[in-house]
Amino acid sequence: MASVIGKSIKRVEDxxxxxxxGKYVDDMVLPDMTYAAILRSHLAHARIANVDITAAENAPGVVAVFTGADIVKAEIGGVPCGWQVDFKNGDTMKEPPHPLLVADKVRFMGDAVAVVIAESAAAAKDAVELIMVDYEELDVVVDGPDALKDGAPLIHDDVPNNICYDWELGDQDATDQAIENADHVTTLEFVNQRLIPNAIEPRSAIGHYEEASDRYTLYTTSQNPHVIRLLMSAFVLGLPEHKVRIVSPDVGGGFGSKIPHYIEEALMVWCSKQIKRPVKWTAERNESFMTDTHGRDHVSKAEMGFDSDGKITGLRVKTVANLGAYLSTFSTCVPTYLHGTLLQGLYTTPAIHIDLTAVFTNTTPVDALRGAGRPEATYLLERLMDNAAREMGVDPAELRFKNFIPPFDGVSQPGYQTQVALQYDSGNYEKVLNKALEMVDYQEFRSQQSQARTEGRLLGIGFSTYIEACGIAPSAVVGSLGARAGLFESAQVRVQPTGKVSVFVGSHSHGQGHETTFSQLVAGKLGIAMEDVDIVHGDTDSVSFGMGTYGSRSLAVGGTAIMNGLEKVLEKGAKIAAHKLEAAEEDLEYANGQWTVKGSDKSIAFGDVALTAYVPHDYPEGLEPGLDFTNFYDPTNFTFPFGAHIAIVEVDKDTGKITIDRFVACDDVGNVVNPMIVDGQLHGGIAHGIGQALFEGAIYDESGQLLNGSFMDYTMPRADDLPMFETDRTVTPCPHNPLGAKGAGEAGTIAATPAVVNAVIDALAPFGVTDIKMPLTPERVWKAMQTQIKEAAL
Amino acid sequence: MSVPISITINGKIYESEVDSRLLLVQYLRETLRLTGTHVGCDTSSCGACTIIVDGKAIKSCTMLAAQAHGATIITIEGLANNGALHPLQESFKEEHGLQCGFCTPGMIMTALQLLEDNPQPSEAEIRHGLEGNYCRCTGYHNIVKAIYHASRKMGKEVVHG
Structure with a gap:
């Protein structure tokens, strides 16, 4: 039975x-339910002079209309930020409020001004059109570096220079010296463009206040229902947390955009209390584009120094991170503790320094998006490595082998202490790149490439050897870095009297297949059938507590909580079994779902022990009845998956169109419970990473209009844009959790982007092209080729 | 203005009076509570609302309920036969062609039409056939495999049938 762990079991949720x-939030209808539509600002920056809701209030089917003035009157605070980052001088970051509805001025296109509640969604949408707002337009700034310029418009009147915080990490003096003394310095200026997450399910929220019981229920599309309950109860609406229930049923993808506590969630609950009826809001896709938190948006300059032997001597990074108009739940930790701390990469770089300024602009708030900070770090490092190799005339794979941290297992050898705070758990970076090179048949490709070039065809290969910090995260460590929450996970293992097992987990599945993977853990550990296990998640009334799913943490942290709970079940079960078998506990062994007295045929099945625990007639003295344990697990370290991704592309010389011929990924995510699910996570991540490299990017004009705020305008990767992915893995177990698992949800996205861009730059090497800004549209690629041709002709 | 309609959906006749502006997808989801058909956008781009109307895959967010008067419709709820999954549904499970499940009904209905038009498609033909459907979870890899395997399986079933 233990063999179910590590097998590609087909998913039980399918x-x-x-x-x-499936049961998604928008599928739900409650008795007497009303529908909300939100008036969004069409301007990016404007004072609100007047809001006239008379016509809307009198429109057919309208139940109520509320504006920012009502929120001010009700003394409701804004949605809070969950992570405090301090200025270099020790001052606390600027934390302007993000109200549920704005009363004074709008700060981005999509800011919420008023809400209409009506008997139908159509009536609510009709009435929203009747609200008249007088705006006084203000100057707009959308670009991070522009927001820092003298005279830039202030997004928040009390935030000077639009700076939320400035921040640094690493040894500045040593790094400056290393770059100064380097034999070669590779420099690149990066725009890690703003991405729009676009989970295919739009966000939705139903608030339901029941006056008779004074209970509040919020059905919401969240990756972390308990986090929403805590933030909304304690920091926004001031509700009694024990009377608040959050339900996140089936959720149609998250990718980080369903982590934050959004204004619409608290607004629906508050509105429900005002009208004493349930209120539902579901985003239209254009609202998703405008108001789901965006990702990335860094502008950086990075310099990497090398000695004459090709060893990296230092890395210096200066970044402006655009946080948008308001702080979102985890927006502040993404450019700092999920980005700056990853700049060691897989390399022995002895001196690293990052100087980062986080700014407000008239754009949608930015928060975690698949990878969150780690793709930005990896993009810098891996682009620098391939460019440095080209500049120094070294093979890009060789340059990596020369600089890799040597293998360490984290058990007999210690973890690797980086220059940027983290200590890596275990790694074998040479092995993973060697395997990827074999998969791609590197030498053979290089000869094909040379041949192709003689025929005028542009083939390129790009590398990305990445590391990420997952298994988020040890609470004390993140607490010392400013997190306002613990990042443990909980699991309750409830053995039912018949020996069936219900497990209540704080992790939340929105595509990751927890109902299967976690059932495998339980069935494997207890030696029972998968069908005898039920995984419950997404309801704060059922699950004792949970920090949710993000940062590739569910298996490493949530899975460990389950395993520890199962250990407790087996420990207590052994006492009951020993009593029933009239044997000493130490003489028992547990296998295949039963306890056996060693060296005998005396045994008792798991189900019989469970029944005894609930029908304790013949029972060990002093032992409590029942077989039900809750375990809270707080990891001792992050986990550090790593891998090597290689892209092979062909660029059409005449049109600039890029075709990905092959995408090879060798990843090390530690031990794997369900290879099929892990591969699926990798595939999706890779597609997302390719999306950033080639297709995606939010475009704001100077007035703050989001020009590509629809699927008609924002390019998402489609099936015929992508190749079949070639995936394999090495296994270097995580030394500090019992599963040896590291996490797989974000790896593909982190790794794929630089691999693809590096491949295109390699293809264009004959033109002398060294950089093209993402996304690499055919137009940009074509222009890059033409520019170089023109310059060569001069 | 309300309009009387009569539509056959998954083998059952539904007679309703609907608002003339009611979209077909709203009729399915809200009036009939057939919530397996999803709404992922408002611009006919994502394909989550794809259903079969009179033998053709249609994005039901781009059709009025009134326009479907007299039509015969199959939605995802009508695909399994007495509890036995359709070969496409089976293949999506076997090949792990779904993760969050939100795009899945639209993907399967699109694939149904794709295989109707081209019973033995190549990988490239499948990818081309899915260009009206977005998936953010799977990178399409296993969806393509699922449709490919379903096509070969369905082909065999016809041969042996």
Whole structure:
């Protein structure tokens, strides 16, 4: 039975999704439910002079209309930020409020001004059109570096220079010296463009206040329902947390955009209390584009120094991170503790320094997006490595082998202490790149490439050897870095009297397949059938507590909480078994779902022990009845998955169109419970990473209009844009959790982007092209080729 | 203005009076509570709302309920036969062609039409056939495999049938 762990078991949750029986928030209808539509600012920056809701209030079917003035009157605070980052001088970051509805001025296109509640969604949408707002337009700034310029418009009147915080990490003097004394310095200026997450399910929220019981229920599309409960109860609405229930049923993808506590969630609950009826809001896709938190948006200059032997001597990074108009829940930790701390990469770089300024602009708030900070760090490092190799005339794979941190298992050898605070758990970076090179048949490709060039065809290969910090995270460590929450996870293992097992987990699945993977853990550990296990998640009334799913943490942290809970079940079960078998506990062994007295045929099945625990007639003295344990697990370190991704592309010389011929990924995510699910996570991540490299990017004009705020305008990767992915893995177990698992949800996105861009730059090497800003549209690629041709002709 | 309509959906006849502006997808989801058909956008781009109307895959967010008067419709709820999954549904499970499940009904209905038009498609033909459907979870890899395998399986079933 233990063999179910490590097997590609088909997913137990699939049937409901395949037959149209999934239950998403927008599928739900409550008795007497009303519908909300939100008036969004069409301007990016404007004072609100007047809001006239008379016509809307009198429109057919309208139940109520609320504006920012009502929120001010009700003395409701804004949605809070969950991570405090201090200025270099020790001052606390600027934390302007993000109100549920704005009363004074709008700060980005999409800011919420008023809400209409009506008997139908159509009536609410009709009435929203009738609200008249007098705006006094203000100057706008959308670009991070522009927001820092003298005379830039202030997004928040009390935030000088639009600076939320400035921040640094690493040894500045040593790094300056290393760059100064380097034999070669590779420099690149980066725009890690703003991405729009676009989970295919739009966000949705239903608030339901029940006056008779004074209970509040919020159904919401969240990756972390308990986090929403805490933030909304304690920091926004001031509700009694024990009377607040958050339900996140099936959720149609998150990618980080469903982590934050959004204004619409608190607004629906507050509105429900005002009208004493349930209120539902579901985003239209254009609202998703405008108001789901965006990702990335860094502008950086990075310099990497090398000695004459090609060893990296130092890395210096200066970054402006655009946080948008308001702080979102985890927006402040993404450019700092999920980005600056990853700049060691896989390399022995002895001196690293990052200087970062986080600014407000008239754009949608930015928060975690698949990878969150780690893709930005990896993009810098891996672009610098391939460019440095080209500049120094060294093979890019060789340059990496020369600089890799040597293998360490974290058990007999200690973890690797980086220059940027983190200590890596275990790694074997040479092995993973060697395997990827074999998969791609590197030498063979190089000869094909030379041949192709003689025929005028542009083939290129790009590398990305990455590391990420997952298994987020040890609470004391993140607390010392400013987190306002613990990042442990909980699991309750409830053995039912018949020996069936219900497990209540704080992790939340929105595509990751927890109901399967976690069932495998339980069935494997207890030696029972998968069908005898049920995984419950997404309801704060059922699950004792949970920090949710993000940062590739569910298996490493949530899975460990389950395993520890199972250990407790087996420990207590052994006492009951020993009593029933009239044997000493130490004489028992547990295998295949039963306790056996060693060297005998005397045994008792798991189900019989469970029944005894609930029908304790013949029972060990002093032992409590029942077989039900809750375990809270706080990891001792992050986990550090790593890998090597290689892209092979062909660029059309006449049109600049890029075709990805092959995408090879060798990843090390530690031990794997379900290879099929892990591969699926990698595939999706890679597609997202390719999306950033080639297709995606939010475009704001100077007045703050989001020009590509629809699927008609924002390019998402489609099936025919992508190749079949070639994936394999090495296994270097995590030494500090019992599963040896590291996490797989974000790896593909982190790794793929630089691999693809590096491949295009390699293809264009004959033109002398060294950089093209993402996304690498055919137009940009074509222009880059033409510029170089023109310059060569001069 | 309300309009009387009669539509056959998954083998059952539904008679309703609907608002003339009611979208077909709203009729399915809100009036009939057939919530397996999803709404992912408002611009006919994502394909999550794809259903079969009179034998053609249609994005039901781009059709009025009134326009479907007299039509015969299949939604994801009508695909399994007495509890037995359709070969496409089976293949999506076997090949892990779904993660969050939100795009899945639209993907399967699109694939149904794709295989109707081209029973033995190549990988490239499948990818081309899915260009009206977005998935953010799978990178399409296993969706393509699922449709490919379903096509070969369905082909065999026809041969042996």
């Amino acid at each position: 049937k409901r999704f395949l037959t149209g029986k």
